[in-house]
Amino acid sequence: MKKFMFLIREDLARLAQMDEAELQADIAAMTAWAEELAAGGNLLSGEPLEPDTRYITKNHIASDGPFAEARESVSGYFLIQATDLEEAARIAATCPSLNDDKIAIEVRPLMIYA
DSSP states (O other): OEEEEEEEEEEHHHHHHOOHHHHHHHHHHHHHHHHHHHHTTOEEEEEEOOSOOOEEETTEEESSOSOTTOSEEEEEEEEEEESSHHHHHHHHTTOHHHHTTSEEEEEEEOOOOO
């Protein structure tokens, strides 16, 4: 099995407009999906991310990241295992928040060093 990172991308404006009930419903849906992935033996780990960020280069620490005008942000990640990129993409496609058009998921294979 190979390892893949799911980067969960969300619209910042949509997140800012959500009330507590909507936020909790989204969290419950993602938690249930994570539990399904774990039961299927695919989930290795995952966490939501706080919206605060720092973008660091050699000579500068920016407080708002490299894309301050961006509408979208990485709001969490899952580390999963799958046989190949196609299977990982099929697993990502089962996310209920993706199917409700609330998020996008970037699927990235982890590089293996020999």
